[in-house]
Amino acid sequence: KKSSSYQQRLKARLEELGTKYGPEFTSAIRQNEQEHIEDCRISCESFYCATKPNPINKNVDTPPTNTTTNIETETNTTETTFVSYSFGATPPEDFAEEFGFPLDLIKVSNGKPLFTPQEAKHVLSIAENEGVANNEYKSGKYRLGGDWLTNLPQTRQWFNQKLQQTFFPLLHSLFPEIISDISVLRAHSVSLLKYNSTHPRTDVHIDNGILAMTLAMTPMEDYTGGGTFFEHMGGKDEDVLAMDVGHGTFRPGSVRHGGHKVTSGTRYILGAFLLLEDRVEHVRRLKNRGSHLRREKGDLDLAEKHFEWALALNPKCTTCLKDWAEILYTKKDYVGAETKIRRVLELLENRDSDALFTLGLVLSEQGGRDEESIEAYQQSIELNADDAELCYNLGIKLGAKGDTKAEMAMYAKATIIDPLFGGAWINWGTSLAESGNYDDAEVMFLKAMQCKDVKAKAMVNLALVYQTKANSLAAGGNLLGAKDSIRKAAQNLDKAKPLLERMVASEKVNQSMSSSSASSSTVVSEAEDFLKQFGPMRIQCHRLMGSILAGLKDFEACEEEFRIASRDYPHIPGVWEMLARVLDIRGKMDDAKWAREKL
Numbered sequence: 001k002k003s004s005s006y007q008q009r010l011k012a013r014l015e016e017l018g019t020k021y022g023p024e025f026t027s028a029i030r031q032n033e034q035e036h037i038e039d040c041r042i043s044c045e046s047f048y049c050a051t052k053p054n055p056i057n058k059n060v061d062t063p064p065t066n067t068t069t070n071i072e073t074e075t076n077t078t079e080t081t082f083v084s085y086s087f088g089a090t091p092p093e094d095f096a097e098e099f100g101f102p103l104d105l106i107k108v109s110n111g112k113p114l115f116t117p118q119e120a121k122h123v124l125s126i127a128e129n130e131g132v133a134n135n136e137y138k139s140g141k142y143r144l145g146g147d148w149l150t151n152l153p154q155t156r157q158w159f160n161q162k163l164q165q166t167f168f169p170l171l172h173s174l175f176p177e178i179i180s181d182i183s184v185l186r187a188h189s190v191s192l193l194k195y196n197s198t199h200p201r202t203d204v205h206i207d208n209g210i211l212a213m214t215l216a217m218t219p220m221e222d223y224t225g226g227g228t229f230f231e232h233m234g235g236k237d238e239d240v241l242a243m244d245v246g247h248g249t250f251r252p253g254s255v256r257h258g259g260h261k262v263t264s265g266t267r268y269i270l271g272a273f274l275l276l277e278d279r280v281e282h283v284r285r286l287k288n289r290g291s292h293l294r295r296e297k298g299d300l301d302l303a304e305k306h307f308e309w310a311l312a313l314n315p316k317c318t319t320c321l322k323d324w325a326e327i328l329y330t331k332k333d334y335v336g337a338e339t340k341i342r343r344v345l346e347l348l349e350n351r352d353s354d355a356l357f358t359l360g361l362v363l364s365e366q367g368g369r370d371e372e373s374i375e376a377y378q379q380s381i382e383l384n385a386d387d388a389e390l391c392y393n394l395g396i397k398l399g400a401k402g403d404t405k406a407e408m409a410m411y412a413k414a415t416i417i418d419p420l421f422g423g424a425w426i427n428w429g430t431s432l433a434e435s436g437n438y439d440d441a442e443v444m445f446l447k448a449m450q451c452k453d454v455k456a457k458a459m460v461n462l463a464l465v466y467q468t469k470a471n472s473l474a475a476g477g478n479l480l481g482a483k484d485s486i487r488k489a490a491q492n493l494d495k496a497k498p499l500l501e502r503m504v505a506s507e508k509v510n511q512s513m514s515s516s517s518a519s520s521s522t523v524v525s526e527a528e529d530f531l532k533q534f535g536p537m538r539i540q541c542h543r544l545m546g547s548i549l550a551g552l553k554d555f556e557a558c559e560e561e562f563r564i565a566s567r568d569y570p571h572i573p574g575v576w577e578m579l580a581r582v583l584d585i586r587g588k589m590d591d592a593k594w595a596r597e598k599l
Contacts, residue, residue, distance in 0.1 A: 113246025209273030223265030422451030
């Protein structure tokens with residue numbers, strides 16, 4: 001009856017919104033339903049799906065064809081208890097009315113494990129034989145080890161048995177308000193993830209399913225750190241929910257969480273997103289399609305419509321509001337973006353590091369609000385201190401404020417979190433150079449050269465450092481040291497030029513194919529500026545090298561240096577004057593006259 005009542009309410013609401021928004025909305029809802037049917041069908045191809053109850057004899061259950069029995073499992077969970085934690089202030093994105101208050105929807109097993117340590121060890125051995133330890137993929141800002149269970153068929157056999165014997169019946173008992181029968185449960189996306197010091201954590205995120213579960217596959221004694229971090233619970237280590245091997249967390253998918261950082265050892269977890277065959281997640285699907293339209297298609301107007309439709313179904317869909325705010329930010333409607341983001345923070349009681357980060361960006365674009373922007377970034381760091389991009393942005397704001405020490409501390413933190421964050425190394429080096437600390441600035445730019453996205457920029461900055469050091473050394477009488485430094489400056493400029501030229505050419509191709517992004521356009525604009533500066537910078541290197549060689553009485557090498565400069569930059573009058581002077585010194589009067597005629 002409850003399911004029937006839900007379906008009736010949903011039908012009435014969709015008809016009402018169809019009248020309001022017209023055929024586009026109705027078409028989007030129909031697409032949701034078709035995609036849901038297809039996703040459920042695909043799920044049953046790889047993962048256990050229970051048969052529907054027999055209307056004549058409900059005790060009869062036909063064994064599914066996609067399960068196996070070659071791994072021994074322990075299924076008695078009568079001694080397993082659960083501790084319930086608050087989901088936070090805002091209910092799940094879909095079926096919000098079905099989840100009653102209090103929202104104690106995060107269920108963590110306690111007491112007897114759901115499976116034994118020996119069983120987990122055996123499963124990991126199977127997975128490692130299938131190559132799980134050799135794979136990695138990107139998730140948000142981080143790289144994760146592990147693989148999808150669709151690529152690990154023997155591991156999947158064990159999981160399917162556990163779905164049938166343990167997890168599906170357990171989920172039905174934990175969430176009876178939305179699970180009408182175990183036959184409607186669908187394991188949609190399932191992966192075995194490997195955390196270690198090189199793949200330490202995930203972004204804070206939400207899961208792509210109405211329900212999700214996380215299973216601990218490794219004893220806690222095998223690693224340091226780890227656990228699941230729920231953002232609304234706080235940003236400190238003691239707020240992390242730890243699970244020993246064999247235990248699990250079961251929850252709605254739309255709660256913000258992440259894998260807490262592993263600092264040593266290896267931690268495996270098995271994560272699964274779940275669908276319900278008899279309930280379409282219209283809010284999630286509209287939001288996801290809107291995000292795809294924004295990021296992949298660049299259709300901001302249609303994306304906004306999808307977020308508006310999703311919010312009409314659930315006005316408390318915080319991810320819908322955040323994505324809509326990002327569109328408004330892109331459109332430079334900073335007041336509108338701020339309104340959406342502040343609504344998110346109101347709903348989530350100010351506990352969303354991404355929303356606070358976006359608020360910082362939005363405020364920074366509005367004149368005279370830098371202090372508010374910095375405060376938003378600092379609040380975000382309190383929740384998610386391991387966000388490199390956040391630390392980087394806060395560093396920029398602190399630098400603009402004149403707090404160089406705090407600025408560089410943020411860049412240092414960003415590079416600890418992500419050693420390949422090139423922008424942080426560049427800015428850190430720039431701040432050091434501006435304060436006169438060229439030795440440490442050199443170190444930072446050398447670090448930046450290891451980051452592909454800023455390698456050319458790092459070379460140019462490094463060339464400026466070497467040029468400054470060469471001037472200082474020459475003024476102090478250390479001509480050999482100055483010669484070495486200016487040689488390094490010239491080498492870095494020469495290496496940077498082809499990289500910069502390729503960046504510009506590649507972006508022009510992307511623009512012709514309409515696949516350019518705002519961020520890539522900014523990077524290429526910087527590359528074009530550097531290319532414009534290349535000639536004057538390279539001439540400065542020739543001039544200084546020639547002067548140093550003259551000071552060392554190596555006039556032959558000095559002449560060669562200025563001849564190269566005149567060959568490469570014949571349109572610069574000063575080049576010919578430099579060449580003429582050294583020719584005078586060497587007694588080559590005819591050549592000197594010829595050079596001066598070029599002026």
